[in-house]
Amino acid sequence: MNGKRKVLAGLAFGAGLALVAGAALSHGDVTPQAVDVSTLKPLGTDWHDVNPYRNDAAAIKVGASAYNQNCARCHGLEVVSGGIAPDLRKLDLDPDTDAYFRNSVLAGKVRNGAVYMPPFAATLSQEAIWAIKSYIETRRASLDQ
Ligand code: HEC
Structure with a gap:
């Protein structure tokens, strides 16, 4: 039960980071x-x-x-x-x-x-x-x- 919660929290955190990366990318070339x-x-x-x-x-x-x-x-x-x-x-x-x-x-x-x-x-x-x-x-x- 506890372990499952941890995985879910990790997934939510990862999705948040992906959003941040997406916002930066939408502003053009990141190189x-x-x-x-x-x-x-x-x-x-x-x-x-x-x-x-x-x-x-x-x-x-x-x-x-x-x-x-x-x-x-x-x-x-x-x-x-x-x-x-x-x-x-x-x-x-x-x-x-x-x-x-x-x-x-x-x-x-x-x-x-x-x-x-x-x-x-x-x-x-x-x-x-x-x-x-x-x-x-x-x-x-x-x-x-
Ligand atoms: C991908 C986005 C991104 C790019 C590209 C970027 N910055 Fe930043 N920069 C940030 C963010 C977000 C912060 C605030 C970071 C924090 O919260 O510590 C920051 C902080 C700074 C700060 C500190 C400002 C302060 O008030 O403390 C300086 C100076 C700075 N950037 C200069 C530059 C310069 C010069 C360039 C280009 C060579 C550049 N940045 C490119 C996102 C970016």
Whole structure:
């Protein structure tokens, strides 16, 4: 009796996860896309803690396209969240937040085996990650409108 309950609970939990995965899939291609950063100043192999490209026009351009390919399906077109994932325009502009942003993108958001956000360490270079951050920062102003 007890064992049967456990199986049923497990099935319900699995169905819930499938729903979450389905919601992410319906937002388009879930394969992370590589980003061409050849127009950007190379950043070397040491990880920066603070966005080195802030207000850099070339980085913002690369970041906009990289964001659309890799992040928009969950965090919203033009960084306006539809509610499935946090609104990234609201991130503070300070060194702690920059490092938190970088670590979140590298490691993704995985809790108890559930992937809320996939890790991007294998796909995005340091240049691509800071370019995306620079683009997101340009969208902050739209919060005041
Ligand atoms: C499959 C959907 C999905 C994709 C794709 C995705 N994210 Fe996320 N992201 C989430 C969810 C959901 C959370 C909240 C996770 C949690 O509850 O811990 C999150 C959290 C974050 C956070 C932490 C925000 C906070 O307020 O704490 C950052 C930063 C972030 N994502 C950046 C990105 C960037 C940049 C990209 C693209 C390179 C990206 N995400 C792609 C779903 C996604």
